[in-house]
Amino acid sequence: MADSPNCDLKSLSPLQLFERVTEQGEKVRALKAGKAPKDEIDAAVKMLLSLKLSYKTTTGQDYQAGLPPKDLVLINNGTTKEENEDFVDPWTVQTSNAKGVDYDKLIVRFGSSKIDTDLINRIERATGKKPHHFLRRGIFFSHRDMDQILDAYENKKSFYLYTGRGPSSQAMHIGHFNTFMFTKWLQEVFDVPLVIQLTDDEKYLWKDLTTEKAYEYAKENAKDIIACGFDVNKTFIFSDLDYLGASTGFYKNIVKVQKHVTFNQVKGIFGFTDSDCIGKISFPAIQAAPSFSSSFPQIFNGKENIQCLIPCGIDQDPYFRMTRDVAPRIGLPKPALLHSVFFPALQGAQTKMSSSDPNSSIFLTDTPKQIKTKINKHAFSGGRDTIEEHRKYGGNCDVDVSFMYLTFFLEDDDRLEQLKQAYTSGELLTGELKKVLIETLQPLVAAHQERRKQVTDEMVQQFMTPRKLAFEF
Numbered sequence: 001m002a003d004s005p006n007c008d009l010k011s012l013s014p015l016q017l018f019e020r021v022t023e024q025g026e027k028v029r030a031l032k033a034g035k036a037p038k039d040e041i042d043a044a045v046k047m048l049l050s051l052k053l054s055y056k057t058t059t060g061q062d063y064q065a066g067l068p069p070k071d072l073v074l075i076n077n078g079t080t081k082e083e084n085e086d087f088v089d090p091w092t093v094q095t096s097n098a099k100g101v102d103y104d105k106l107i108v109r110f111g112s113s114k115i116d117t118d119l120i121n122r123i124e125r126a127t128g129k130k131p132h133h134f135l136r137r138g139i140f141f142s143h144r145d146m147d148q149i150l151d152a153y154e155n156k157k158s159f160y161l162y163t164g165r166g167p168s169s170q171a172m173h174i175g176h177f178n179t180f181m182f183t184k185w186l187q188e189v190f191d192v193p194l195v196i197q198l199t200d201d202e203k204y205l206w207k208d209l210t211t212e213k214a215y216e217y218a219k220e221n222a223k224d225i226i227a228c229g230f231d232v233n234k235t236f237i238f239s240d241l242d243y244l245g246a247s248t249g250f251y252k253n254i255v256k257v258q259k260h261v262t263f264n265q266v267k268g269i270f271g272f273t274d275s276d277c278i279g280k281i282s283f284p285a286i287q288a289a290p291s292f293s294s295s296f297p298q299i300f301n302g303k304e305n306i307q308c309l310i311p312c313g314i315d316q317d318p319y320f321r322m323t324r325d326v327a328p329r330i331g332l333p334k335p336a337l338l339h340s341v342f343f344p345a346l347q348g349a350q351t352k353m354s355s356s357d358p359n360s361s362i363f364l365t366d367t368p369k370q371i372k373t374k375i376n377k378h379a380f381s382g383g384r385d386t387i388e389e390h391r392k393y394g395g396n397c398d399v400d401v402s403f404m405y406l407t408f409f410l411e412d413d414d415r416l417e418q419l420k421q422a423y424t425s426g427e428l429l430t431g432e433l434k435k436v437l438i439e440t441l442q443p444l445v446a447a448h449q450e451r452r453k454q455v456t457d458e459m460v461q462q463f464m465t466p467r468k469l470a471f472e473f
Contacts, residue, residue, distance in 0.1 A: 014055070014058055014059045015108075015109055015110070015111050016108075016111055017051065017054055017055045017058055017059075018055065018063070018111070019111045020051050021048070021051045021052055021055050021063050022325065024044065024047055024048045024051050025048060026328050027044055027048075028041070028044045028045055028048055029328070031044055064264075064265070086101050086102060086105070086106070100341070100342065100344060100404075101341070101342060103141055103142070103314075103341060106142070106314060107141075107142050110142070110314065110317055110321070112142040112143060112144050112314075112317070112337070112339060113142065113143055113144065113146075114141065114142060115135065115138070115140060115141055115142060115143050115146070115338070119143070119146060119147070120135050120136065122147075122150055123135065123150065126150050126153055126154055127189040127190060129189045132182060132185045133411050133413070134178070134182050134340070134408075136413070137407055138341070139178075139182075139340055139341055139407070139408065140182065140311065140338050140339065140340045140341075141339065141340070141341060142314060142338075142339035143336070143337060143338050143339065144320075144324070144334075144335075144336055144337040145334065145336035145337070146309070146336055146337075146338060148307070148336060149307065149309050149336045152307060153190060158192060158306065158471070158473070159190075159192055159306060159307045159308065159309055159336075160192050160193040160194065160195065160293065160299075160300075160306055160307075160308055160309070161183060161186055161187055161190075161192055161193070161194040161195070161308075161309055161310075161311065162194070162195050162196075162197070162290045162291060162308050162309070162310050162335070163179060163180070163183050163194075163196055163197075163310060163311050163312060164196060164197035164198065164199060164287070164290075164312075165180075165196070165197075165198055165199070165221055165225065166198075166199045166202050166203055167198055167199070167200055167203055167214065167217035167218040167220070167221040168203045168207055168209075168217065169217060170216075170217055170220045170221075170365075171220070171221075171224065171363045171364055171365040172221055172224045172225075172363070172364050173361040173362060173363050173364065174343070174361075174362050174363075174364065174405075174408075174409075174441070174445070175342075175343030175361070176224075177224075177228070177364060177448070178340070178343060178408055179311060179312070179313070179340060180225055180228045180230075181228060182311055182340070183311050184228055184229060184230060186309070186311060186338075187230070187231075187234065187235070191234075192234075192471075193234055193235075193236070193299055193300075193469050193471050194230065194234060194235045194236070195235075195236050195237075195238070195290055195296060195299070196225060196235065196236070196237045196238070197238060197240065197287070197290050198218040198221060198222065198237065198238065198239045198240065199240055199283075199286070199287065200214035200215050200217065200218040200239050200240055200241050201214070201240040201241050201244075201279075201283070201286065202240070202283055202286075202287070203217065204241075205277065205279040205280050205283060206280070211241060214241070215239060215241050215242070218239040218241070218242075219239075219457075219460055222237050222239075222460050222463065222464065223452055223455045223460060224364055224448075224452060225237060226452075226455045226459060226460065226463055227448055227451040227452035227454075227455055228448075228451075229451070230463075231470075232459070232462055232463055233469060233470040234469055234470055234471070235463060235469070236296065236299060236463070236464075236466070236467070236469065237460075237463045237464050238464060238466070239464065240286055242464065243466065244286075246466055247295065247296070247297070247466065249294050249295050249296065249297045249302075250289055250290075250295040250296075252294075253288075253289040253292050253294060253295050253330075253332075254285045254286055254288075254289045255285075256326075256330045257284075257285035257288045257289060257322075257323070257326050257330070258282060258285045260326045260329050260330060261284070261285065261322060261326060263281065265322075266281055266284060266322075269284075269318050269321070269322055270284065270318060284318075284319055284322055287316075287319045288319060288320070288322065288323035288326070290308075291308045291310065291320065291323050291327070291335035292304065292308070292327075292332045292333075293305070293306035293308065294332070296466075298466050298467055298468055299467075299468065299469050299471070299473070300473045301473045303473050304331075304332060305332075305333060306333075306473065307333045307334075307335070307336065308333070308335040308336070309335070309336045309337070309338065310335050310336070310337045310338070311337075311338045311340070312337065312338075312339065312340070313339070313340050313341075313342060314339035314340065314341070314342075315342065317337065317339060320335055320337055323335060343408065344401055344404055344405075345360035345361070345401075346359070346360055346361070346362070346374060346375070346378040346379050346380065346401055347359075347360060347378060347380055347401075348380040348399070348401060359374070359378055360378075362374055362375075362441065362445070364445060364448050364449065364452070365449070366445060368442045368445075368446065371438060371441050371442055371445060372438050372442070375402065375434050375437055375438050375441075376431075376434055376438075379401045379402050379405075379434060379437070380399065380400070380401040381395075381400055381401075381402070381430045381434075382395045382396035382397060382398065382399045382400030382403065382423075382430075383395040383396075383400070383423075383429065383430035383433075387429065390426050390429060390430070391426040391427075392426060393426065394423065394424045394425050394426040395423040395424060395426070395428070395430065395433070396424075397420050397423055397424060400423070400430075400433065402430075402433045402434045402436075402437040403419070403420065403423065403433060405437050405441070406419065406433075406436065406437055406440065409437075409440050409441060409444060410436075410440055419433065419436060
C-alpha cells in the first residue's frame with residue numbers, strides 16, 4: 001500500500017518537497033532491491049511521480065537528486081538576494097540581525113529537525129547522565145536522525161563519532177574549543193570511538209598556504225585538541241594530507257562519492273564557479289568519506305555498517321546533505337548529525353568568530369591580559385548609551401556578546417539566570433557583565449594552556465597513527 005502524504009503537499013516548502021522526493025526514491029529502490037510485490041512497487045512509484053510533479057509545480061524545476069531547488073541552494077540559506085537576511089555557507093556566516101542567525105528558519109530551510117525536550121530527555125534516559133548544558137540551552141539545536149542513533153544504542157548496537165577542524169592558523173579559538181568539548185562529552189557518555197579529521201588539504205586549496213605550512217598547522221591544532229582531554233585509546237586524529245596515502249579504504253570511499261556527485265550538483269550545493277580549481281570541486285568527497293566506517297578498517301575491522309554521528313556547526317551541513325544523498329546509492333548508512341549554533345565574533349552575532357581575524361577572536365593562546373583587553377575593547381554590548389538610561393531601561397541580553405559567551409562557558413544555570421535578570425533590569429552594568437566573562441574565560445584558557453604544555457610530539461604521533469582502538473567490532 002502506498003504511503004499517503006502526512007500533510008497537504010501544497011503546505012510544504014520547496015526544500016521539504018525535495019526531501020520527500022528523495023526519501024520516496026530511496027523507498028522505491030529498496031522495494032525493487034528487496035523484490036517486493038508488484039502492486040506495492042507500483043504504488044510507491046505512483047507516489048514518487050506525484051511528489052515529483054508537486055515539486056516541479058512548486059519550483060518550476062525538474063527534480064535532480066542531490067541538487068536542492070535553485071532558490072534554496074544551501075550556500076545562501078534559502079534566502080533570495082532581495083531578502084538578504086542570512087548568508088550561510090561552509091566558509092562565511094553573515095546576517096543583518098543583531099541577534100544573529102534565525103535558527104528556526106534554518107531548520108525549515110535545511111529540512112533538519114529541532115532538538116526538542118523529548119529528544120533531550122531520551123538522551124538522558126539512554127546515557128543515565130544529565131544532558132550537557134549545550135543541549136539544555138539550545139546551543140546544539142538541530143539534528144538529523146539522532147533518533148536512529150538512540151534506537152541503535154538502546155539495542156546494544158554501537159556507533160562512532162566524527163568531527164573535524166580546518167587548520168587555518170597555528171592556534172584554535174574558543175569557538176572551536178566548544179565543539180570539541182561537547183564531542184568529548186558525547187564520547188564519554190556513550191563510550192564510542194571518535195575520529196577527528198584535520199582538513200589541511202582544504203586549507204591549502206582555499207588559503208594562501210603551502211602544503212608544509214598547512215600540515216604544520218594540523219599538527220599544532222592536534223595538540224590543542226588533545227589538550228581537551230581525549231582518550232588516546234578511543235580517539236584517532238588524522239591529517240588528510242597524511243592519511244589519504246595510508247588508507248585504501250578512505251580513498252575508495254572518496255572515489256565512490258565522487259562518482260555519484262556531478263559537477264553541476266557540486267556547483268549548486270557549494271557555489272563553486274568555472275574558475276575554481278578542481279581541488280576545491282573534488283574536496284567535498286574527502287570531507288564526506290569519514291562518515292563511513294569502511295574508511296577506518298583498522299578501527300572497525302573492515303565493517304561497513306557502523307553508523308556515524310557528526311557533531312558540527314550547521315554551516316557544515318551542505319557537505320553532509322550531499323553525503324546523505326549519496327550514501328544509499330553506494331550501499332552505506334547515512335550519517336546522523338547534531339548541529340550547533342555559530343559562535344559569534346566579539347563584534348557581534350552578525351558573523352561567526354574567525355581564526356583569520358584576531359580582533360574577532362579569543363584564541364586558546366591568549367594571555368589573561370589579552371583576553372581582558374579584547375573583551376573590554378571589542379565585545380559588542382547590549383547596554384544603553386549612559387548609566388542612567390541603563391539603570392532605567394536595562395540591557396539587552398539577546399544582542400550582548402558577553403552574555404552570549406557566558407551561555408557557552410558558564411555551566412551554572414542558576415547563576416546564568418541571575419546575571420540575565422540583573423542585566424535586563426539595569427542592576428548589572430555592561431562593564432560588570434564583561435568582568436564576569438573575563439573571570440570565567442581567563443582560568444578556562446589558562447587551564448587549557450597548562451594541559452597543552454604536557455602534549456608532546458610523541459603523543460601527537462600516537463593519536464595520529466592508524467591503529468585499532470579499545471573497541472571490538
